[in-house]
Amino acid sequence: MCLVIQARSGQFFTPNNIVDQANAMIVSGIFAVGAFMVIISGGIDVSFPALASLSVYVVVRWSLDVEYQGNIIVPLIMVCGLGALLGALNGLLVSKLTVSSMILTLGTSSVFRGIMQGVLEAGQMQSLPRAYDEFAKANLFVAQNAETGITSNMPALFLVLVAIVLIAFFIMRYTMFGRAIYAIGGDENSAKRAGFNVGATKFWLYVLVGAIASVAGLIRTCQTGIMHPTNLMGSEMMVIAAVVLGGTAITGGVGTLTGAMLGTVLISIVQNSLILLGVPTFWQGFFLGVLIIVGTGISAMQVARQNNKLVGIKQ
Template sequence: MKKTFDKLLRKNEFYIFLVIIVVGLAIQFRSGQFFASNNLVDIFSAMIVPHLFGLGLFMIIVTGGIDISFPAIASLSCYITTKVMIDTNFNGSILVPLIMAGAIGWILGMLNGFLVVKFNFPALIITLGTQSIFRGINQGVLGAVQLPILPETMAKFGLEPLFKVVNRTSGLTSVMPIAAIIWVLAIVFVFLVMRFTMFGRGIYATGGNEVSAERAGFNVKKIKFLIYSFNGLLASIGGFIYFCRMGQYEPTNLIGMEMTIIAGVILGGTALTGGKGSLFGVFIGTFLMVLVDNSLILLGVPSFWKTFATGLLILIGVGISALQVKRASNRYGKSS
């Protein structure tokens, strides 16, 4: 019993969970709105996009890599897709633009993967570079501007509810969009891959020790190439859902989002050094970021404090990780 408790205390997830409960209770106390059904639906629906981004990034960080170009990938692939749909007066199935955006994202992700595998530079530098390139192509070469009116299929996809919840006291309605289905499918897919395939175990192995992984027979290059590509796919699908729900396209909207997403993943206990992290951790880490983003206003905190709170959370998250590394090395020191 004590052992399981000790184990729990070593996990970031545990502390994040506590913080979520504290923040939740504070909001509940202050406004009585936190546990209202519509507020929960609001938070979960706000999680769809960040968590989709986080899922792909999670796999990359577990291998010991990083990708900060995903908002740029999302912006570029969604602009091309939306523009083509508008220009062709498209009015068919939503699957067509969805697949098109995904495919463009996949190809852009492949470029990241190729550069990381081929040149073995730090992924941070590579994706910093590709981020600028993607942005440059989008706003420079293609001249992306705001597209205030989306094609009808996309607009409809953004608004269509999976279910609605009405708060009886306030009369507010909250909508869980149909896109949540894609979100759930992605979670299940990543879960199955990470836990039940040799490919997924290879992701952890690569993050633990790349040379050992190669010697054991994992195709490390293939693993990396595929997860960077997959991250591109998830990023553009996340972006697609984001713009559809917004009801318009705006090329600069996602800029800067990478930091919040990385913070969510790290807060959930994924080690930046690779090899360690859980899907549950990514979930609650992202949940906390979204919670802060959405609910501080319910606490009566002015909205400009949001960035402050976000920064604070990043520091806390990194601090906890650093503390754990220190504690872990103490443990190793004793045993050897």
């Protein structure tokens, strides 16, 4: 596909386009880390865009009210704390109630939006404190297209994505917490019999995912230079689809973080390719929808085939 786009546009493999794609997937990549961990546990969280928006709005509003002049560290810690607190609400509900996590997080998503737009009367903030702008403008290097002279900056924000992916990889592969997440997604009853504390694992998982989502929200706000309450809304399905496209079983227990990241890269490449080819916006949505349906359908068939094999072995 990449070769076809390169042949048609001549711009796909240019340094500046590659950098632009890396920049475009920072937020979706961070969201995908959290979505991957929840899906592996056998759940689905659709509240993370609203959770991130509420966390970031509160911190940005505080920063403007107090005329904050420090660096980004304090707002980052505050955003993570608020995200973890809101995630704790998700974790408490999911761990205590025998209701689908998707239904519960759909409810908390509405609660978060209601608090932001109703109680706080959130509106668009056109200017951000200096620390937010500096955080977004820090660059690792500049890539230039030799033919057109167009340049693109590789933001230091990309290192945040790398750090979060590495930490999540370590947690999922080398810690008991990660093993518990996989075990719960594979078979919750078996996980209980194996000695895993299912309720506590789910609770702390959603706390962690809330903190991760809030970081993604802060980065998006810094990238755009404005705080818009609904900027992230509607991104949850695309993120979840990217994770499933990467081979993560929607039923939980099976999948790798590497695959989830590759799924995110694939979605980013397709979006970028359609733009380079000049495909109208409404057709972009159509092609992405077809890709998601086909990809998730293949993943579902693979899971069903594996389950049938297991049934055959037991018999």
